[in-house]
Amino acid sequence: MSGAELFFYVLAVLAITSALAMIFTPRPVYAVLFMVVNFVAVALLYLQLEAPFLAAVQVLVYAGAIMVLFLFVVMLMGPAPAPLWEHIPAQRPLALLFAVGLLGALATAIRKGAFTPLTGTMSSAIATAGGQSQALAEHLYNRYLLPFELTSLILLVGIVGAVVLARLPRQKNPTTD
């Protein structure tokens, strides 16, 4: 087994274990921490797939900002009571059945894909731009400029929505109004 394969399998096992632990732990705080482990493992896999900038963004945005937000809300709500599993009859066996079915379908599709083995490194665009981040930036700001601008609208809607939802209901007080 080569070094690359060892790297991949260790990280794959880590990612799957932490994802399973995230689902099965009864405590939300532990779930958030397992999720951080999962995101870091996936970020390291991005490094192996020659996406170093995405790996950095994954750690900063996902493992950093988003999970801190989750942790903040979990702490705000206080410690959770006993394990909370679905209690609708037949939902658990049906969920397992659908999960196995979906995994089987995806695995079959991937097996039938007949991908050629990866060769060398990512070449064309990166070499001309002079680096991975430069190539990505050229792509983002030329070909995908309009979608890039639209994401700022999405973020604005996110900010406005969060402010509106998190605001306390206005006090009915005639002296200050």
Next chain:
Amino acid sequence: MPVPVEQYLLLGAVLFVIGMLGVLLRRNAIVIFMSIELMLNAVNLTFVALARHLDSLDGQVFVFFVMTVAAAEVAIGLALIVAIFRSLGTSDVDDAHMLRG
């Protein structure tokens, strides 16, 4: 010898299915929400693996957009969960049934 791209796609599929199981099995709103993030992350891994396979940066650009949508979604979703928690005093999705007919 690089790892074959099928291995990455299989890992993405497994992580996606685990996220789906979390959504279907858990009742805590925060854990359900994190499972959705896990599914988005699995799709991101698939995008990056196929970008590497096709020697094209389009897949990596898409991951940026998915991350942006996920960040906005987290801001709104967590605000909703906090609002529900403030009015009902619980984060159990089965307790939020005021709209049931």
